[in-house]
Amino acid sequence: MPPLFFVHIxxxxxxxxxxxxxxxxxxxxxxxxxxxxxxxxxxLVKAHLYGDLHDVWGFGQASAAAGHAMIGGHVNADRFVSLFGVGRTLTFLREPLPRIASDYAHFVRHYDYKGSFRDFYSRPVMQNRQSRFLQGVDLEALGLLGLTERYGESLELLNAHFGTAVPLRKDNRGKRSQAALDALSAEERDELTQLNRRDIALYARAVGLFEARLESFRAGRPWAHARLVETNAKRVAGWAWWADARDAPVEVEVWINGKQAGECPTVELRPGLCRLRPPRGGYVGFHLPAKLTPGDRVQCRVAETGQWFPLKPRRVPAPEA
Known part of the structure; x- marks a missing residue:
């Protein structure tokens, strides 16, 4: 079993x-x-990844020989996701504005940062950091997506899914991080919101996914990593696989305007996903031919469990001019 890969945002x-x-x-x-x-x-990381030879594969082999249970750090998901697989990749997301305020307080406290909060959040490198850490990896594909604000429940999901026993702790909690956020004027808060709108949208999606997975867990229903990728005038397409160890394809129902239009198994190759090392060698895709018009509402459902994806119907866009 590959080690867990913890993307520490x-x-x-x-x-x-x-x-x-x-x-x-x-x-x-x-x-x-x-x-x-x-x-x-x-x-081991320094020897393979920061020396004269940058050898990610060599690091993976050395890590396996060392019997590592987890690899983690302030690294983007694409650092090791192709090595250990998206199913073993986990992270936590936090409400974006408090997160950046906490980041600012950390820089002031530990790095003697002298600038104002506005100076800090105006720097492009500090904006939408959560989105950039996960760039190229869909939230729906991550082995475990936790929320800082619901850390205890996130650990419960994580321990149940991976068979671990990570205890609940509350370390490195800044006491003044909210002060910088509270001191912003209405105009500055609007500016901060606009600068981090990608993270705000990402976090909203994460909350929906987390709540749906937690509900399935509480009900004892298996979870499927699933995403609707394409809705156009001719077809509906996406991918799905089971979060547990089963290798069977997922049977997906396609619903159009509130009515079931068809059902198909996830048995098609999705080459673009192969770098994430999904199950079934990447044969996790599905598509259903359909005649759709702009404004039609499309949603999919896992036939076995009733799990909807996306969480709300998606409207077919108008064709580009």
Whole structure:
């Protein structure tokens, strides 16, 4: 079994999770990547990824030989997702504006940052950080997507899904991070919101997915990673696979304007997903030929469980001029 890959987005309860994981797995069973200069970064990571030869595959082999249970750090998802697989990849997201305020307080406290909060959030590198950490990986595909604001429930899902026993901790919690946010004028808050609208949209999707998965978990229903990818005048297409160990395809119902239009199994190859190492060698796609017109409402459902995706019907767009 490949190790877990933890994408540690700053100020999302990642330190609590990291220390909890050390308690569960043992510190020696975890390799960290927090950059070449970080004292936390593991020697194995530095040797393979920050030396003269940048050898990700070699690191993966060395990690397997070391028996690592988890790899984690402030790295983008595409750093190791092709190595360990999207099903073993996990992260936590946080409401964007409090997250960036907490990030600012952290820089002031630990890096002696002297600029104002507005100076800080005006820097492009500090905007939409959560989206950039996950760029190229759909939320629906992640093995586990947790929420900082619901950290206890997130751990419950994580431990049940991966068979782990990571304890609940609350570490590295800044006490003044909200102050900078509260001090903003209405115009500045609007500016901050506009600058981080991608993260705000991402977080809204994450909340919906989290609540749906938690509901399925509480009801004892299996979860399917699933996404509707294409709706146009001629067809509906997407992908889905089971979150548990079963290798069977998912039977997907396609609903158009509130009526079931057909059913198809997820057995088609999706080459664009193969870099994420999904189950079934990437044969997780489906499509249904259909005659659709702009404004039609399309939604899919997992036949076995009744799980809807997307969570709300999607309207067929008008053709481009």
């Amino acid at each position: 700053p100020k999302t309860a990642g330190t609590s999770f990291r220390l909890g994981a050390e308690a569960a797995f043992g510190a020696e069973a975890i390799a960290y990547d927090y950059g070449a200069e970080s004292a936390v970064t593991s020697a």
